[in-house]
Amino acid sequence: MTMLNYVMRRALLALLVALTVSFGTFALFYFATDPAQTIAGEDAPQEMVEAIRVQYGFDRPITVQYLDWLGGVLQGDFGQSYFWKQPVVELIREHAKVTLLLAFSALAVTILIALPLGISAALRPNSWVDRFALSTAVSAQAIPNFWLGLMLIILFAVTFPIFPVSGDSSWRHYVLPALVLGASSVPAVMRLTRTGLLDVMGSDYIRTARAKGFTGYRLIVRQALRNALLPIVSVLAVQLGNKLGGSIVTESVFSMNGLGRLAVESIFNSDIPTVQSLILLFVLTFVLLTLAADLINAWLDPRIRMG
Amino acid sequence: MSTESLLEIRDLSVTLPTDSSELRAVRGVSLDLRRGETLGIVGESGSGKSMTALALMNLLPPAARRQAAGIHFGDADLATLGEKELAGRVRGRRIGMIFQEPMTSLNPVYTIGRQLIETMTIHGGTSVAAARRRAIELLEKVGLPDPASRLKQYPHEMSGGQRQRVMIAMALMNEPELLIADEPTTALDVTIQAQILHLLSELQRELGMAMILITHDLGVVSRAADRIAVMYAGDIVETGTTEAVLSAPRHPYTQGLLECVPGYREASARRLGSIPGIVPSMTGEIRGCAFAARCPRAVPRCHQEDPPRRPVAAGQSDGAARSFVCHDPEETRGRGFAGGDTATGPAIRRGGDSVLRVDDASCTFSVRRGLFGKRKPLRALDRVSLDIRKGEVLALVGESGCGKTTLTRTIMGLQTPDAGTVTLAGRPLGEQPARQRARLIQPIFQDPYSSLNPRQTIGDLIRRPLVINRLGDAREQRARVHRMMDYVGLPSRVFNSFPDQLSGGQRQRAAIARALILDPEIVICDEPTSALDVSVQAQILNLLLDLRDELDLTYLFVTHDLSVVRHLADRVAVMYLGEIVECGPGEQVLNRPKHPYTRALLDSALSIEPALGVPAPDLAGDFPNPMNRPSGCPFHPRCPLADQRCRQRVPATETLDGTLVKCWKADTPPPSAPLDVRPDHNNKEDAAP
Amino acid sequence: GPDDDTLVVAFSKALTTVDRLYSIQREGLILSRLTDDGLFYVDPDTLEFEPLAAASYEWVDDTRLDVTLREGIRFHDGSPLTADDVVYTFQWVLNEDSDTSRGAVIRGWLKGVEKTGPLSVRFTLNMPYPMALRDLAISIPLRKRGTYDEDHDDGRPLNGIGPYRVTRFSAGREIVLERFEGYYADSPKAHPAIRNMVFRVIPDEGTQQAELLSGGIDLMMDVPPDVADNVSALPGVARLEGNDIRIGYLTLDAGGYSDPDSPMTNLKVRQAINHAIDREAITRYLVRGSARAIPYACHPRQFGCDSDGPRYPYDPGKARKLLAEAGYPNGFSFKLWAYREKIIAEAIVNNLEAVGLDVDLRFVKLNVFSKVRNEHRMEAFFASYGSGGTPDASASTGVHFAADSSRNYSGDAALSRTVLAAERTIDPGQRRRLYRQALDRIAEQAYWVPLFSYSQNYLLTPALSLPVPDDGVPRLWQAAWRP
Amino acid sequence: MTLKETVDQTDLAAPSPHQEALGLTPGQAALKRARHHLGLQLGLGMLLVMGVFALLAPWLAPHDPYLQNLSLRLLPPAWVDGGQWHYVLGTDHLGRDYLSRIIYGARISMMIGLGAATIGALIGVTLGIIAGYFGGWLDQAVNFLVTCQLAVPSLLLIMALVFVIGQSITVVIFVIGATHWVFYLVVTRAATLRIRELDFVAAAGAMGASKWQIAVKEILPNLVNQIMVIFTLEVAVAILNEATLSFLGLGVPSPIPSWGLMIAEGKTAMFFQPWLVILPGIALFVLVIAINLLGDGVRDVTVTNRRS
Ligand SMILES: Nc1ncnc2c1ncn2[C@@H]1O[C@H](COP(=O)(O)OP(=O)(O)OP(=O)(O)O)[C@@H](O)[C@H]1O
Ligand SMILES: Nc1ncnc2c1ncn2[C@@H]1O[C@H](COP(=O)(O)OP(=O)(O)OP(=O)(O)O)[C@@H](O)[C@H]1O
Numbered sequence A: 001m002t003m004l005n006y007v008m009r010r011a012l013l014a015l016l017v018a019l020t021v022s023f024g025t026f027a028l029f030y031f032a033t034d035p036a037q038t039i040a041g042e043d044a045p046q047e048m049v050e051a052i053r054v055q056y057g058f059d060r061p062i063t064v065q066y067l068d069w070l071g072g073v074l075q076g077d078f079g080q081s082y083f084w085k086q087p088v089v090e091l092i093r094e095h096a097k098v099t100l101l102l103a104f105s106a107l108a109v110t111i112l113i114a115l116p117l118g119i120s121a122a123l124r125p126n127s128w129v130d131r132f133a134l135s136t137a138v139s140a141q142a143i144p145n146f147w148l149g150l151m152l153i154i155l156f157a158v159t160f161p162i163f164p165v166s167g168d169s170s171w172r173h174y175v176l177p178a179l180v181l182g183a184s185s186v187p188a189v190m191r192l193t194r195t196g197l198l199d200v201m202g203s204d205y206i207r208t209a210r211a212k213g214f215t216g217y218r219l220i221v222r223q224a225l226r227n228a229l230l231p232i233v234s235v236l237a238v239q240l241g242n243k244l245g246g247s248i249v250t251e252s253v254f255s256m257n258g259l260g261r262l263a264v265e266s267i268f269n270s271d272i273p274t275v276q277s278l279i280l281l282f283v284l285t286f287v288l289l290t291l292a293a294d295l296i297n298a299w300l301d302p303r304i305r306m307g
Numbered sequence B: 001m002s003t004e005s006l007l008e009i010r011d012l013s014v015t016l017p018t019d020s021s022e023l024r025a026v027r028g029v030s031l032d033l034r035r036g037e038t039l040g041i042v043g044e045s046g047s048g049k050s051m052t053a054l055a056l057m058n059l060l061p062p063a064a065r066r067q068a069a070g071i072h073f074g075d076a077d078l079a080t081l082g083e084k085e086l087a088g089r090v091r092g093r094r095i096g097m098i099f100q101e102p103m104t105s106l107n108p109v110y111t112i113g114r115q116l117i118e119t120m121t122i123h124g125g126t127s128v129a130a131a132r133r134r135a136i137e138l139l140e141k142v143g144l145p146d147p148a149s150r151l152k153q154y155p156h157e158m159s160g161g162q163r164q165r166v167m168i169a170m171a172l173m174n175e176p177e178l179l180i181a182d183e184p185t186t187a188l189d190v191t192i193q194a195q196i197l198h199l200l201s202e203l204q205r206e207l208g209m210a211m212i213l214i215t216h217d218l219g220v221v222s223r224a225a226d227r228i229a230v231m232y233a234g235d236i237v238e239t240g241t242t243e244a245v246l247s248a249p250r251h252p253y254t255q256g257l258l259e260c261v262p263g264y265r266e267a268s269a270r271r272l273g274s275i276p277g278i279v280p281s282m283t284g285e286i287r288g289c290a291f292a293a294r295c296p297r298a299v300p301r302c303h304q305e306d307p308p309r310r311p312v313a314a315g316q317s318d319g320a321a322r323s324f325v326c327h328d329p330e331e332t333r334g335r336g337f338a339g340g341d342t343a344t345g346p347a348i349r350r351g352g353d354s355v356l357r358v359d360d361a362s363c364t365f366s367v368r369r370g371l372f373g374k375r376k377p378l379r380a381l382d383r384v385s386l387d388i389r390k391g392e393v394l395a396l397v398g399e400s401g402c403g404k405t406t407l408t409r410t411i412m413g414l415q416t417p418d419a420g421t422v423t424l425a426g427r428p429l430g431e432q433p434a435r436q437r438a439r440l441i442q443p444i445f446q447d448p449y450s451s452l453n454p455r456q457t458i459g460d461l462i463r464r465p466l467v468i469n470r471l472g473d474a475r476e477q478r479a480r481v482h483r484m485m486d487y488v489g490l491p492s493r494v495f496n497s498f499p500d501q502l503s504g505g506q507r508q509r510a511a512i513a514r515a516l517i518l519d520p521e522i523v524i525c526d527e528p529t530s531a532l533d534v535s536v537q538a539q540i541l542n543l544l545l546d547l548r549d550e551l552d553l554t555y556l557f558v559t560h561d562l563s564v565v566r567h568l569a570d571r572v573a574v575m576y577l578g579e580i581v582e583c584g585p586g587e588q589v590l591n592r593p594k595h596p597y598t599r600a601l602l603d604s605a606l607s608i609e610p611a612l613g614v615p616a617p618d619l620a621g622d623f624p625n626p627m628n629r630p631s632g633c634p635f636h637p638r639c640p641l642a643d644q645r646c647r648q649r650v651p652a653t654e655t656l657d658g659t660l661v662k663c664w665k666a667d668t669p670p671p672s673a674p675l676d677v678r679p680d681h682n683n684k685e686d687a688a689p
Numbered sequence C: 001g002p003d004d005d006t007l008v009v010a011f012s013k014a015l016t017t018v019d020r021l022y023s024i025q026r027e028g029l030i031l032s033r034l035t036d037d038g039l040f041y042v043d044p045d046t047l048e049f050e051p052l053a054a055a056s057y058e059w060v061d062d063t064r065l066d067v068t069l070r071e072g073i074r075f076h077d078g079s080p081l082t083a084d085d086v087v088y089t090f091q092w093v094l095n096e097d098s099d100t101s102r103g104a105v106i107r108g109w110l111k112g113v114e115k116t117g118p119l120s121v122r123f124t125l126n127m128p129y130p131m132a133l134r135d136l137a138i139s140i141p142l143r144k145r146g147t148y149d150e151d152h153d154d155g156r157p158l159n160g161i162g163p164y165r166v167t168r169f170s171a172g173r174e175i176v177l178e179r180f181e182g183y184y185a186d187s188p189k190a191h192p193a194i195r196n197m198v199f200r201v202i203p204d205e206g207t208q209q210a211e212l213l214s215g216g217i218d219l220m221m222d223v224p225p226d227v228a229d230n231v232s233a234l235p236g237v238a239r240l241e242g243n244d245i246r247i248g249y250l251t252l253d254a255g256g257y258s259d260p261d262s263p264m265t266n267l268k269v270r271q272a273i274n275h276a277i278d279r280e281a282i283t284r285y286l287v288r289g290s291a292r293a294i295p296y297a298c299h300p301r302q303f304g305c306d307s308d309g310p311r312y313p314y315d316p317g318k319a320r321k322l323l324a325e326a327g328y329p330n331g332f333s334f335k336l337w338a339y340r341e342k343i344i345a346e347a348i349v350n351n352l353e354a355v356g357l358d359v360d361l362r363f364v365k366l367n368v369f370s371k372v373r374n375e376h377r378m379e380a381f382f383a384s385y386g387s388g389g390t391p392d393a394s395a396s397t398g399v400h401f402a403a404d405s406s407r408n409y410s411g412d413a414a415l416s417r418t419v420l421a422a423e424r425t426i427d428p429g430q431r432r433r434l435y436r437q438a439l440d441r442i443a444e445q446a447y448w449v450p451l452f453s454y455s456q457n458y459l460l461t462p463a464l465s466l467p468v469p470d471d472g473v474p475r476l477w478q479a480a481w482r483p
Numbered sequence D: 001m002t003l004k005e006t007v008d009q010t011d012l013a014a015p016s017p018h019q020e021a022l023g024l025t026p027g028q029a030a031l032k033r034a035r036h037h038l039g040l041q042l043g044l045g046m047l048l049v050m051g052v053f054a055l056l057a058p059w060l061a062p063h064d065p066y067l068q069n070l071s072l073r074l075l076p077p078a079w080v081d082g083g084q085w086h087y088v089l090g091t092d093h094l095g096r097d098y099l100s101r102i103i104y105g106a107r108i109s110m111m112i113g114l115g116a117a118t119i120g121a122l123i124g125v126t127l128g129i130i131a132g133y134f135g136g137w138l139d140q141a142v143n144f145l146v147t148c149q150l151a152v153p154s155l156l157l158i159m160a161l162v163f164v165i166g167q168s169i170t171v172v173i174f175v176i177g178a179t180h181w182v183f184y185l186v187v188t189r190a191a192t193l194r195i196r197e198l199d200f201v202a203a204a205g206a207m208g209a210s211k212w213q214i215a216v217k218e219i220l221p222n223l224v225n226q227i228m229v230i231f232t233l234e235v236a237v238a239i240l241n242e243a244t245l246s247f248l249g250l251g252v253p254s255p256i257p258s259w260g261l262m263i264a265e266g267k268t269a270m271f272f273q274p275w276l277v278i279l280p281g282i283a284l285f286v287l288v289i290a291i292n293l294l295g296d297g298v299r300d301v302t303v304t305n306r307r308s
């Protein structure tokens, strides 16, 4: 089964990547930070810090510590968070909910804005729609994410208190963050939709279809769309990946308890088991998403499927 | 063929906006077409042929604007019909269209079946089942075996020839009254070209369609068209019956075009005629005759006044049938084109010592197909042996993908063979340093657009070999470049220009200058003219032959154009699927071919013979995929003579009449008569009324 | 709000556990004063250590302490508190394997605990330890016997004896408390007014403000003074200002740990730096509130914080002169490390640059900071110390000047001996003398630049009344709704 | 601009057969198109203005951006009640002149943008050419690197790196540069793969040129256009990244006036002194939009043969 083969190859790559990256992070933290102090706290007396150092085994050589952790992972034990004193798996499960919800609603925002805009721009190049779409893209690209978040808070949570300022406990908490996070990938997706569709519309087979008598929406829907979707699927996969691992800024501006924040906090606190597990998770997500995009594309495009 | 008029185009113009000004791609074209008739439109690249065809059904690029006094198609005026009516009633229904690029003209993500069926169902009134039956029927008709299973295939699973057949079937689904074929065979191999053209004329006759056949190949129109329209710079400069136009061209451009075709004049004329200059850019207003700048007969009036349309009424029932657009100045009548000096043609040379030997060279690539595919070996060269002798022109012919380029790359040391050796000047190539090799052997490539680095000026480009080989100081190098540019006929003002600023012909001259500046012994020309228009091709061929004489060069000339081979080759080697199947002296191979494949190639080549029709090819099928080579003789699946032995055992190389042949049947006489007494395949009894 | 009788408090940092035995975070301290009672507690008004779960205590001698428990104290699960529970708690803490965050400290002085009656226990000490009551008051909440047994799981986040019980704990998000109706009535903390309390984790200050303004939270703690100024100017917000036992200081590498040739080993340089910093201005404009510039290495409210050592008033001219005398007329470059209050660090840098020093401010997170500090690689750092809320000089001098402390950059063995001796002395007069001696030495040698004491700002809804704490730890059980 | 666009536009061999002999040089043609490109001119204009500000900051800024005046903290802009014309845009929480800090901030942003984009380009282009031209296991290795880089959220990686290495402008530049080379790499690799097959590369081989000569002299010059376009975009990305980093507290160290840092510092007071957040935000927005306009313009202008 060749597809299985392919998937295996990718899995192997993912494994290698995960190992490399996680060892890199491990070394980085080993040489630069003192997790014991964070665990003990700012004002902790020295005996306490020392006790913790020994108790957690931070005094062992790096390879021993790393292999110890790795051994645990291989047995399905992702360890105990130093800082939260909880099983990492549980910690991640808890935070993942927020991030998943946020990422998918942001993706929905992106799709709802970018696709219609991109499609209408491509159908009438150089028209006002096109210009509008392009200027939207250019400006959206230039607004820093965190700043947009702050402005939205000033506007819609304080001046006009429509939405809550922060938190993640109800759907209303997700509106502004999803908007911010979604807006960040609008330019890329919109432009890609536009150029992709323009390319397709300028292609020989669309000319053939027109010569056969296709026009209007039928031309788009029945002939162009599937081809134009190919690049979009890939870019959406990448964007979703970015959102799942990279909503750091949004989560911090809106104080949401997602994976991004968890990652940041764990870094700041040298919570190595959590950092490591998160990185494994991110690598896995990335690989899975790109794999999924490849498979979807293969399903959409017989050329990829069969060569 | 009836005399009822089907299509009347009056004063059709197409303009396209460009960065700075407007490009007038079509300038006031008027054309008539009768039911069942085939009209050939010929002209060089960029003359506006495609734009004319697209303008008929308004399939122009979005920015283009179309104007016409009228496009009367039967009872409808296509010039005034809205997009909706055009789409609903005309496109695909009454007018079918086939495009040049079969590789990209089918939607890659849908099956052939879906694309065929929707052609009918979109216009309503037909059930899917009926459309499906029709699709199967038509696929059968266009010669695709096992049509029902073909419906499930995707375009990329088919070869170019097969796709073009699908395109034809698609265009015919609704039995259109008019079929427009825009260069339907240009991208295909000669053998396939002949098959497709033959198929088209058969179908046309059977269905009684009219057809507009657009091409730049005079050989193709001469065989396939009833009438011919010659386009130049967006206008039709001469029209008439094929026979009349080709045998007695009246417009200087038509004359020039014909002079350029190798083999149009007697084979003894080793020097081709050529039209100087290039097709003008069609931006802005053109004053006077568009051709005047390149015309040997031009007088001052030609540059100032628009030339009149002159009917040639001599004994025609239909006055519009033959005309040309020219001032036709009396005083210059009979003045021909530059290449008229037949006397200086080079003599055929033979003998000389072997300067390059290829012994049993094999070359295998490993190719992955598709995302999930495994790597598979692709054998591009299979134990090829060849030798090139001092001073000769060795032509290497074969269909696309047979390994010609791989062989030349191996010879130049750019590709290391898996097995076998290449011996250059008595030493194995592998043992020679690259620079030493470079001074013995130099290439000229097919595509003058990709063979010159767009980021270097022409001067730097030509000088580069000297720099790399550290020959002379900067001043000497520059002087040598100037001398070389002189040699190849490049004006020295282009020294500081970039390749983008040059025409195709000029670029090819620059490439030649670059190849020759190291003073090599052997020049490898990989299809050096196939990307060029005929008029430019003639210039380059002439130049190459002149240079050979002056610099005492040896050429390995790769081509698939047999008329070019006939024109200049001393010896010919024929390749098929990575093997050399026949190799021998030019006249021997071309006039008395031993291998059935050589014979088929020669049969398929279309020379300008208005009296003949498109021959029925006796070569079955397509060029096979080199990934799965047939057993035994690789040619056997397509060979009309193949028997059990051919299927099982690889033929050995043997020598017959000084020709090397690799065929079990080399001594069997051909089933059909030799080329020159070939029976008339002409199906057009009424070619010239 | 008062409507649902729920006080919502914002926490900037997430609490990792509600068990005070396993956390020393400030937030945990605030919370545990609601959920847990120790044997003793800090009287909020006098800052004395008073019995809480203990009815009375008695020092048998320097190393033995008898404690009698109150009657009728119940855990949140309804079971009564007994001497067994107390013994269990302390034995658990003393057990090396229990890994409590206080174990190391308690083990330092406590030898053992034994039951002397159903409601009385005896503590045996390793050595005379004046701060024993403090440790019992601040660090050790009482636990039900068997709480940490392997098979023990009663499904509740915490089983304490405090006036509030935890009904929900979701780490990093919120903690929900409910008034414990079974709380013993003779406790000084009895009869809290508010029924429910929610602690929401909102790391971002701006967000906290917005929440406060929009009614999402009722109380914000640790508010930077600027924010407090701004927000309290708005209607619907009240502001409280209180003391904090925390002090800010610079440590200079007098011992030459980071580099034996460091300019910081030069007394004149250290004195120059002391003179260069305008602590008055910094205190007035940046720390504000009840904060004061401090002349010595302790909080003025702490016991033993007296010294006659030299003071270093702001005098850039003198600082320059001292630098020149020390051989650095053009100043020198060094790295100043810091991990909190960036604004103040920047102001300090600005002062130092004004006298010709070239300062590279390394503002990092605590875990990096402490790594570098513990490896003694800093030439100078800006830090602060809260003394765990203890109003006694021992809480900070020992940590900073004991010989084996990684925070000790003085390299002064004699000073370290003095400090250690003070920690083992019970007699108050003797202790006072020893601390004065130590503080004098620190000031003379300018090992530190003592900067200022902190103040605490609270923002709250006007509907809430809250007594201002003196030690910086709010006593939420005293919170009430204004009528 | 997206990856695919850039990759698509590497259509080097796209013939422009109908061009007049001896037309414009590629440079001239681009200039000519630039003259009709509004976005490009607008972007360039804005960028020039900001560039002048950045270069001449010491002369243009009314105050020393580092000079603190604790007694004049948090002055509002001059036109707001309580503002002073002496401090046109007010002061920050340490009493430093906000206008001067914003002007100096342009310097920081540009320095970081240019520096990081250059480092990214060096890494990405080198790896891209190596992967594309030499292929084989080198390509595999580079592909592995790319996957590593992409699989970890880049902001997280940057934060972790800055966090452990320590904050300084150099570190920020290097870390951002070292994490933003994938775009260069993908585009150069794709273009190199395509160019490698072109005949002029074979011609150079036939002349006896070595592999490195071919890579540097034949292939690299053909990548310049795309590299330039990506470069401008990456400058913008780097600037935003630095701002984000500074906002999260891991960017350039205080007291260097970085816009992101200023926003972060102003954030706590954003409901009361909103200009502290809005003003640097606007500066950032204008700079980035100018760069993006320039980048889009350069792409439109240098990429030939783009129909529509
Ligand atoms: N999409 C387009 N946009 C702009 N100009 C175009 C476009 N297509 C063709 N042209 C220009 O229009 C002119 C006529 O082109 P046309 O395709 O009709 O030529 P042709 O005779 O079919 O040439 P060829 O033999 O190369 O197909 C040429 O100068 C060409 O450059
Ligand atoms: N680098 C390569 N990798 C994989 N396969 C290759 C490579 N180069 C050539 N091939 C394959 O080898 C076969 C021979 O190719 P080659 O280019 O030599 O044919 P050709 O006769 O020159 O064709 P054309 O007339 O189209 O130029 C083809 O099937 C081609 O696909």
Ligand SMILES: [Mg+2]
Pocket: B049, B050, B051, B182, B183
């Ligand atoms: Mg055409």
Ligand SMILES: [Mg+2]
Pocket: B404, B405, B526
């Ligand atoms: Mg070839």
